[in-house]
Amino acid sequence: MTLKSLIAKPFSITALVISFALLISGVLDLWLGSSIAVLMILQLAVVVIALQCSPGWAYLSAVFEAVCFNFFLTNPRFSLQMLNVDDIVNLCVFLIVAIITSKLAEYYRQQQNQLKQAQLRNSILLSVSHDLRTPLATIIGTLSTLEEYMDKLSKAEKAELFDSAIVESNRLYQYIENLLQATKLQHGAVVLKKDEHSLVHIIHLVIERFSKQTDRIILDAQSDLPSVQMSSSLIQQAIFNVIDNALRYSPYDKNVNINIYRSSEHLIVDIKDEGVGITKEQSEHIFDLFYSASSPKRNDSGTGLGLAVSKGIISAHQGTMQAVPVDSGSLIRIQLPMVNGGQHLVL
The missing domain is CATH 3.30.565.10 (Histidine kinase-like ATPase, C-terminal domain)
Structure with a gap:
């Protein structure tokens, strides 16, 4: 996958979530004049980004939102100076909580991935135990019959048994190919040479x-x-x-x-x-x-x-x-x- 495609999706999600959060924050600031309500909206945006993207994007969005909060929503407006002690404390708490929630979101995603992998392993185990056994049993039975009764079977019967073994062998091969590709797809490891x-x-x-x-x-x-x-x-x-x-x-x-x-x-x-x-x-x-x-x-x-x-x-x-x-x-x-x-x- 190209570097451009790897960056484009999380960047789009982050930009969209931040834009929406800043828009809502501006409306709340005009309506309520509450920095706490504004910071809660911005904090929610960080959580959403942390769940959808990598932690780095969440940290970056937290810093960017903190700068925007300082510049647009605190006095003096349109300045990076902060004169109100409460705003400084609230902003520091916001950054600390943003880092903690990003870490928790990362942990949650890891747990979800581990759960999915465990479910996949269980499904594969159940599938292998059943779907490998059937063609293998047919192949073994067919070849055993050929070995034991080779001299007594007609040419047509031998051909039929060989065809049966070939069909089941192809079926087994196709199953294994699909199983390998399914595992790669679940791990995001399918790669293409076009x-x-x-x-x-x-x-x-x-x-x-x-x-x-x-x-x-x-x-x-x-x-x-x-x-x-x-x-x-x-x-x-x-x-x-x-x-x-x-x-x-x-x-x-x-x-x-x-x-x-x-x-x-x-x-x-x-x-x-x-x-x-x-x-x-x-x-x-x-x-x-x-x-x-x-x-x-x-x-x-x-x-x-x-x-x-x-x-x-x-x-x-x-x-x-x-x-x-x-x-x-x-x-x-x-x-x-x-x-x-x-x-x-x-x-």
């Missing part, structure tokens, strides 16, 4: 990975689509998860339709299935980590990781991903900016 790629070509590569279900995937792409700056491997993973999810929740005899087109500033990918659809309540949670809808699906249903990981990857590219209401089935819409923006990191 190059110029054709989104249509990337989706063709993804479709090829569904070797036995390519006939169920219908691709319709607008002509003359521009290339996009993106991390090819991560975008492939994001789109693979969405298509895989659509195939899992759709009947075997129904297709998954992919439509690629452009708007004024974005390339848009619509992935639509003909399954049971997504309710309004589900649409608010399907991108949550480890969320799994209760809709009817096959025994090889997902782990609740795929869509969460996809949304995280798309967001890292400054794109958006959402469930769009449709009359039948489900529609997941991905939008990627055509301009060269987003994170500029190395993977």
Whole structure:
């Protein structure tokens, strides 16, 4: 992430909160003439900034607000001199309380982060204990059968067992990839190496990975689509998860339709299935980590990781991903900016 983007957001929050606090303080000073009320408003602003930004921004805002209080709201006005002892004492107390509350806010944020990490570790542990065991058990059982009955099995039976082991191996690999990316996303450690790629070509590569279900995937792409700056491997993973999810929740005899087109500033990918659809309540949670809808699906249903990981990857590219209401089935819409923006990191 660039230094500019790291500074821009907290600076904007700090500037907005301070401006609003100073405006309210000015009104209170004219209305009540109470320095205590003014300092309470300014103190509240410091707390808000401390909760939203790093402690450094809170300390900086406290000093800036103290100078503004001295210059604009104490006698003599528009001067850095302070003649009233009460104002001097109040201002000193304000600075002390601002530092203490900033420290408390930092501690609170650290505790919240630790709680989230603990919840993530518990969720991952529960997921791993279940979702790794199933494909591993199938692979072990298949290979054990091959080892024991190799001479008694027909060529077609051997091929079927090998295919089953390969399918479960790919399923296991995809789960581990999603698990790794989910962990990185939760820790803010996903980094991008962007190059110029054709989104249509990337989706063709993804479709090829569904070797036995390519006939169920219908691709319709607008002509003359521009290339996009993106991390090819991560975008492939994001789109693979969405298509895989659509195939899992759709009947075997129904297709998954992919439509690629452009708007004024974005390339848009619509992935639509003909399954049971997504309710309004589900649409608010399907991108949550480890969320799994209760809709009817096959025994090889997902782990609740795929869509969460996809949304995280798309967001890292400054794109958006959402469930769009449709009359039948489900529609997941991905939008990627055509301009060269987003994170500029190395993977």
